[in-house]
Amino acid sequence: MSLGQQLVPHLPFLRRYARALTGSQGHGDAYVRATLEAIVEAPDQFPRDVDPRMGLYRTFQAIWASTNIDIDGEVGNPVHAPETIASARLARVTPLSRQALLLTAMEGFSPEDAGYLIDASPEDVDSLVAEALAEIESQTRAEVLIIEDEPIIAMDLETIVRDLGHDVSGVAVTREEAVTQALAQRPGLVLADIQLADDSSGIDAVKDILAEFNVPVIFITAFPERLLTGERPEPTFLITKPFQRSTVKAAIAQALFFDQATVPAN
Structure with a gap:
């Protein structure tokens, strides 16, 4: 099996990590592209003493440490990069x-x-x-809207949210409920399942909400590979079912970190 064939199964999850790390699909996917380009240009430098996933992430980390991405999502030299929202965000927490x-x-x-x-x-x-x-x-506390049609999962998410010190503005099980609740009490974060109770889509619910106001969103799905192709507009923050509580906590913290970093200081 070629190196490329060995790396393909791990690319969706590297995109997930890169997007969460940068707070942007465009920025994260640009880093992944730069990683793959570096491997293609110098395959002999790819770490061969570890499994392919470790080698892939190791190469990504080297790219991350040596480059920056400007606001348009292009890879560039950090020494001469202008001050951007992205660089301001990175200063908020030790990278x-x-x-x-x-x-x-x-x-x-x-x-x-x-x-x-x-x-x-x-x-x-x-x-x-x-x-x-x-x-x-x-972190600043937020009101969180949970869009999830499975009661046990919704209860678990609600517990995690409250354990982090946030409040739950509501739990919706359909697209219509989600939009109605979001407009009635604008949340500071949305946790959205992909498939909802009435066969409606959490993605469509989020699109409706974002058409009214901006809010960070974390999607939850059992099939992350479908939303991590890098071929179209896709979620920045994605949690895989079944999830660990630590994963949800990290995703919530990261989504709010980037959202709050865009608010100008008084």
Whole structure:
């Protein structure tokens, strides 16, 4: 099996990580493209002493550490990059701590593997994750709308949201309910399942909501590969079912981090 064939199954999940790390589909996918271009240009430099997924993420981390993306989603030289919203966001939390949190909580890497990816010891990774979690505790609280038709999952999400110190503005099970609740009490975050009770779509519900006002959105799906192709407008934040509580917490914190970073300081 060629190297390309070995890497293909892992690309959707690298896109998920890159989008969550940058807070943007365009920026995240640009980093993934740059990673693949680097592998094609220098295949002999691809790490062969680890499994393909580890090698892919390791190459991505090298690209992330050495380049920046401007506001249009292009890869460029960070030394000469102008001040942008993206660079302002990165200053809000130590970048390495966010990488450690996302690699472990969202991507499922062990502290040892995450340490390999970011050139840190497992103990350092644990410390970085603790640092990121401490930053999460200081985040502004938000009203969260949950769009989920499975009662047990909705209850679990509600518990996670409240444990983080946020409030739940409502739980909707259909597209119509979601839009009605969103317009009645504008939430600061939306958690949306893809398939809803009446065969309506959480994606369509979110489109309706975003047509009225801007709000960060996290989608929840059992089939993430369908929304991580990089071929069309797709979610920036995506959680895979069945999910771990730590994954949901990391996604919520990251989505709110980028949303709050766009609000000008008084």
